Amino acid sequence: MDRPAAKILITRPREGAERFAMELAQVMPCAMPIVISPVLDIAPLPDLLPLEHVKGLIVTSKNGVDALIAKTDRRDLPVYAVGQRTTAAAAAAGFAARQMGDDADELVEGLLRLGPKAPLLHLRGEVSRGDVAQRLSTHGILTREKVVYAQTPISLTEDAKILLNGTFPVVLPLFSPRSAKLLAQQVTGIAPRYVVAMSWAVASELPQGWAKTIIIASRADSPAMAKGIAGLFDEDGFIVSP
The missing domain is CATH 3.40.50.10090 (Rossmann fold)
Known part of the structure; x- marks a missing residue:
């Protein structure tokens, strides 16, 4: 059976997003495409x-x-x-x-x-x-x-909108309640959404059913967030079914 390929969308403010993308690259089981589109400046x-x-x-x-x-x-x-x-x-x-x-x-x-x-x-x-x-x-x-x-608050980039309006899975690390809320308000696309949230407070800002899967990081820090995202993928870059 075909497995879905996925991309990672980071929506935290620019400096933190770029830093997290570098952290993520160190722990992922394989190289993955990452799109950065902050929802806050x-x-x-x-x-x-x-x-x-x-x-x-x-x-x-x-x-x-x-x-x-x-x-x-x-x-x-x-x-x-x-x-x-x-x-x-x-x-x-x-x-x-x-x-x-x-x-x-x-x-x-x-x-x-x-x-x-x-x-x-x-x-x-x-x-x-x-x-x-x-x-x-x-x-x-x-x-x-x-x-x-x-x-x-700022709007998602066109690249992010295309991603979220597609049919392939999108993995979303969410670091703050406000970012989660702003993102949910902008997203109307049909792409399956896999969320790794820094806390339950972050996850609670998402509407019920908004995400296919929500994982809460084991700790409220970047390494735990990166580990949570890496755990969603196999060594070929496909989503591992929850």
Whole structure:
């Protein structure tokens, strides 16, 4: 019986998509065609960063670290981060960075256990989940927030639309709830969709029946996402039936 060939479509913001494509190439059982078509454009905002009286910084993505680096030369404040990559980026920039989990819930729980000096400042994008500042402040760790980068929805490329309107399977790594929601809003094609989601929160943004298969990564990081995608393919590049 014929088995379906497939392509991989990466829809995260451009820099992260290109980085993930390189990671993916290292673990795939064979070379696979990859299409990159972001559904979000990330751009820093020009506002000044209010660091007066701040005792520590919270970053929940590498985008927050990039904005922080661009806005201040100070490196004397501790940085509490979500995820290994975000923590590593802050440390590489010269901050005393500490990973406080892999998502917003783990961050809040970890900071409540740690009891850091306050006030803290959460650097985030225009759209953010987890109510980090509010939850910490409610539990006695005064935390403010500052939007430091824009997240502008953009349309899929023509190549991506052709792919999704075809009949061959499309494998979709989805890293954030917002990207998942924006993608689902744009897709009307009939191509069978195989999703590897970073978390249940990401997968929950997809309409019921939208994907033929949804796999949740074993951890909320890029290596686990890459492993999940690689596991969908055999050494000839065909989808392995779930």
